[in-house]
Amino acid sequence: MEHPYDFFRLEGRVPVYMEIENRLSEIGLWAEAQPNFLQRVLGIKPKPKNLWAGFAYKNRVLKEAGWDIDKDGSYTTNPDKAARVFQKIGLALGQSKDPEEILRLVGQ
DSSP states (O other): OOOSSGGGOOSSSOOHHHHHHHHHHHHHHHHHHOOOHHHHHHTOOOOOSOTTHHHHHHHHHHHHHTOOHHHHOSGGGSHHHHHHHHHHHHHHHHHOOOHHHHHHHHTO
């Protein structure tokens, strides 16, 4: 049975929501590591002090966009709401790479 949401897919290409989650985690780790100018220009990944910073940032963005994992559970419990949240985050990621700006954009 075909379902319109990536949240239910078990095989095939990586679902869009997972790509967004991975991107948010990367942004959170990058912000935690506070790269210097040379590292930013060369694209060198500095080592973050807190290895959970990416996970924490991802959850902050999800919550700011309207999805609270503690209250809402998995994305399959309410796929319509989850899809709206990920659309909002996707639009914000298209507008900025700055962690604080992304949080501001998804909170609008």
